[in-house]
Amino acid sequence: MEGLRKGGFGSHLASLAAALLASVGAAFLLLYAFSSSFGEALGLFFLGPFQNAYYFGNMLGAASGLALAGLAAQFAFSARTFNLGGEGQLYLGAIAATAACLALPEESGLLGKAIGLAAGSAAGALLGALSGFLRRRLGVDELLSSFLLSSALVYAGDFLVSGPLQDPASNFQTSPAVPEGLRFARLLPPSSLSTAALLALAALAAAWFILGRTRFGFELRLSGKNAEFARYCGIDAGRYAAASLAISGALNGLAGAALILGTYNKAMKGFSAGLGWTGIAVALVAGGSPLALLPAALFFAYLDAGAKAVMIGADVTSEIVGVIQAIVFFLVTARALDSLVARRAAARAGRAAGGRG
């Protein structure tokens, strides 16, 4: 992440290539270790996602959700803040969107969709903003506060889905489906690819413009890069840090809402679990560029689709993807976010200098 440097796309591609290589190697080894039918599992893992239009469409659909979740993580990184609350923000965003859409009539169409997306974003933004507020006013580390808040509220989401929002006609812990008129159109039925993918693309383009081409984006990145210098320039760095967390939360909420309107159509208990973490992985591989999120999201969606294909067709559980992700993390991001380390080290030195008995 080269902070204020505009380009850097080439280096992101290099890191993406390294990620690809590392994960191929990891998948190879893991399948060898954990599958009794190595060759078959290998084929399913790497070629499964391209097996038919259904798998392929599902992969693209998953990638659009990952791109939004990745953008959420990246927006916080841009201001050198950590949003670890993606899990809760996404889940509650999805639930807020579901609740809003269930209250709307079928005919509300485009406006109804917009209201659903706005409700999801607002829920996520609220959670993100709370962490931002705590950091700005009380100096509470946003890394911890966002994680704790999110972890607690995931249970609030579980409660809502299996209580007040529970579909009385279903035996599963799920809300009723949102009205058909409020769903995004499927692009490759019956796969989950929908026009939500266009929304994700639009969000990436907008973020690229805002972060790279506007005063707001410039000041936001400068605040993270060098708060001291930003202050000399008359920029309130703390406000930008808080804003980045709120926007990051909003994007996670939007991702959750898009998941409801595009893919699942109803909120099920824990249906988005893990997506917030994968979003962080996507952002780390993409580095600082919103446009690089697209290949990064496709890459992680591919890994996930491969793992699902192996789970269905061979004897390996899909958790293999978590292990591969971990190895990719270790290998690829070794030198990424160097300045974040510097910020935390400086904060620690400050704490240590503050004296302790």
Add this chain to the structure above:
Amino acid sequence: MKSLQDLSGILGAAGAAMAPLLYASLGGLLAELSGLLNIALEGLILIGAFAAAAAAGASRSLLVGLAAGAAASTLLAALFGLATLKGKANEFIAGLAANLLASGLAVLLSSRLYGTKGLLSFDIPSIPRLELASLAKLPILGELLFGQDALSYGSWLAAFLAWLLVAKSPLGLRLRAAGSNPKALAALGLSPERYRLAAILLSGLGCGLAGACLSLRLSAYVPGISSGRGWIALVAIYLGGRRPLGVLAACFLFAAADGFANYAQGFLEAPADFILALPYLLTLIALVAGAGARRLRGRD
């Protein structure tokens, strides 16, 4: 009298629940003091719990289980330490990676070795307890002081040893210098990175014992058995003012809150989801209150 007996029971349960938190938190404290944020506690606990249960189940021996749990976590901690210290990986990302690796690996191993991703129950001997029934019946503190198992008393011992190390020994001074003033340490011809690696390995050991504590007490491994304890242990470090005895107090506070939540479930009719959320909420409130208090006192 009835409620005093209840109180003794709650405090006793809190003492038991504190043990895994305390092991993990003390380990994390050493890493934190040496200058590394160990965000991998959660994963280290999980892999420790799995290894301990599997080894104890296979050998029918608690000691083998403890050793295996400690070894597995220490191994993963070594990977984390080498990635951050030698590979210059970001401590936060490497920590996340270790967590992902632990939870993924536990599932893969579980389904490969036992053919299931679900609960694994083992035939494991029960953990020795202090047999002082009459003293344990004392009101209020009876259960806490005299009704614990060996792992609980072990955690108290660990806190005492950590206190000796950190506050009283030259080794501890150097460990803290690695975090607060690495240049001074380097000027003495000592390598801060060495101390950090040692601290990371010790945090692996602590988390391994924490995990072993969880699964050996249950005689089973349950997926997600660490259930947020690594994160709470992390917060206990800060809440305890980065001092071993403070960490002990913070861990007890969390365990007591958790114990109270379980107890309250009996008569409050609160939804189970709320009870599950409580440790995280309380941690957050403690964190905010601590920060607010520091603000008021004018430092920070």
